[in-house]
Amino acid sequence: MLKLSKRSVINQVKYVTACQFSTTKKLSSDLLIDQPKYEWLKELGLNADNDGVFDGSWRPGSGPVVTSLCPSNNEPIARIATGALSDYQGVVNNAKEAWKVWADIPAPQRGEIVRQIGHALREKKTLLGNLEALEVGKIAVEGAGEVQEFIDVCDYAVGLSRMIPGMVFPSERPGHALIENWNPVGLVGVITAFNFPIAVYGWNTAIALTCGNSVLWKPAPTVNLSTIATQKIMESVLRENDLPPAICSLICGGADVGSEMADDTRVDLLSFTGSTAVGQKVGVAVQQRFGRKILELGGNNAIIVMEDGDLDMVVRSTLFASVGTQGQRCTTARRLILHESIYDNVLERLKKAYAQVRVGDALEEGTIYGPLHSKAGVDLYCATVNEAKRMGGKIEVGGNVRRLLYG
Numbered sequence: 462m463l464k465l466s467k468r469s470v471i472n473q474v475k476y477v478t479a480c481q482f483s484t485t486k487k488l489s490s491d492l493l494i495d496q497p498k499y500e501w502l503k504e505l506g507l508n509a510d511n512d513g514v515f516d517g518s519w520r521p522g523s524g525p526v527v528t529s530l531c532p533s534n535n536e537p538i539a540r541i542a543t544g545a546l547s548d549y550q551g552v553v554n555n556a557k558e559a560w561k562v563w564a565d566i567p568a569p570q571r572g573e574i575v576r577q578i579g580h581a582l583r584e585k586k587t588l589l590g591n592l593e594a595l596e597v598g599k600i601a602v603e604g605a606g607e608v609q610e611f612i613d614v615c616d617y618a619v620g621l622s623r624m625i626p627g628m629v630f631p632s633e634r635p636g637h638a639l640i641e642n643w644n645p646v647g648l649v650g651v652i653t654a655f656n657f658p659i660a661v662y663g664w665n666t667a668i669a670l671t672c673g674n675s676v677l678w679k680p681a682p683t684v685n686l687s688t689i690a691t692q693k694i695m696e697s698v699l700r701e702n703d704l705p706p707a708i709c710s711l712i713c714g715g716a717d718v719g720s721e722m723a724d725d726t727r728v729d730l731l732s733f734t735g736s737t738a739v740g741q742k743v744g745v746a747v748q749q750r751f752g753r754k755i756l757e758l759g760g761n762n763a764i765i766v767m768e769d770g771d772l773d774m775v776v777r778s779t780l781f782a783s784v785g786t787q788g789q790r791c792t793t794a795r796r797l798i799l800h801e802s803i804y805d806n807v808l809e810r811l812k813k814a815y816a817q818v819r820v821g822d823a824l825e826e827g828t829i830y831g832p833l834h835s836k837a838g839v840d841l842y843c844a845t846v847n848e849a850k851r852m853g854g855k856i857e858v859g860g861n862v863r864r865l866l867y868g
């Protein structure tokens with residue numbers, strides 16, 4: 462009988478440093494966006510002070526002004542006037558009005574707009590990837606890869622725009638047939654998580670737009686700049702085509718705005734991506750009003766390796782699956798379950814592989830492992846390591862917090 466070792470390998474690379482957004486106002490000159498090194502942020506339409514609400518026009522929200530921090534060096538990047546519940550009603554109204562125009566446009570023409578969005582994203586892919594490195598802390602190549610995911614789904618959605626299916630069923634009535642016809646649902650709310658601010662919005666939005674829906678986006682509160690830069694691309698394509706830009710609306714805000722979206726019957730479908738705990742609440746709230754929902758939540762993924770596994774592949778894929786996005790993906794490997802005959806061999810190889818992982822500034826070429834996104838992430842990491850020790854686990858590599866600041 463096959464015996465599997467259940468010993469866990471706690472082997473995350475040491476943590477760099479990170480901090481959550483703060484509401485402290487800094488002088489303009491303290492902001493990274495005002496430094497020549499970060500001048501490129503302005504090419505994405507970002508400023509020292511940014512409006513956090515888009516309902517067809519950009520508006521400063523009446524919520525708190527928050528400052529996005531760079532997790533690699535803990536420096537303030539730029540400020541955002543975020544939205545509050547008082548801004549929400551107007552945003553929903555405008556997005557609903559814009560939907561009436563959009564839903565009447567034939568699907569292949571909607572697909573053409575989505576094609577243009579994909580093209581506009583291609584032109585800004587490197588810059589957006591760098592912005593994610595600066596604000597989220599994922600390495601720049603992963604940031605660009607995330608934008609590529611949006612582009613890929615745009616390509617898919619363009620094809621879909623000419624192929625939205627519908628079956629024809631026979632009827633018992635002579636000369637009649639039953640025709641299946643898919644209609645837009647209306648306003649799609651998209652609530653996104655901190656770790657994939659651009660891709661998650663993109664997966665949802667490219668498909669929702671092609672299918673004739675308007676979209677209201679509420680991002681995670683620590684990644685507003687990545688959100689605003691992406692929203693500016695959506696806006697520019699819609700304006701260039703003389704379409705109501707509120708087809709793609711935005712409210713940067715907190716849990717109160719997200720919770721309102723879950724309760725709001727005017728949000729015809731709510732797509733929520735985030736933690737399992739919050740997703741559960743959101744799912745119940747939408748169900749309470751018999752609404753439609755999509756929940757993309759957390760994972761607790763394991764890799765199981767049998768005694769005849771290809772160990773080179775196991776080491777490479779385990780490292781990629783654990784280290785990518787600093788272990789903050791929903792697809793991150795959290796447990797490695799090895800057949801006891803290969804346990805020592807895989808462990809030794811993994812330790813060598815981890816030793817080669819370069820920890821550093823997420824924007825610096827060659828960095829494989831950037832900072833964790835927030836202090837909450839660091840606290841969770843420490844608590845997990847302590848819990849593993851308490852349960853008799855041995856830390857094989859890393860396991861401590863490294864405080865490094867990059868200029």
Ligand SMILES: NC(=O)C1=CN([C@@H]2O[C@H](COP(=O)(O)OP(=O)(O)OC[C@H]3O[C@@H](n4cnc5c(N)ncnc54)[C@H](O)[C@@H]3O)[C@@H](O)[C@H]2O)C=CC1
Pocket residue numbers: 652653654655656657661679680681682714715716717718719720721723734735736737739740742743757758759760789790791792
């Ligand atoms: N399955 C998937 O495709 C993905 C899953 N995730 C998961 O997301 C999590 C990390 O993201 P976080 O931003 O920390 O998650 P989170 O659950 O804390 O927040 C997600 C979003 O929900 C909002 N929110 C918070 N409370 C709310 C409430 N009561 N009602 C409505 N909205 C509310 C937040 O402001 C944010 O925009 C991880 O668990 C990760 O696995 C992340 C990306 C993709």
Ligand SMILES: O=CCC(=O)O
Pocket residue numbers: 656657789790791792793
């Ligand atoms: O966080 C979820 C998304 C991903 O891992 O691709």
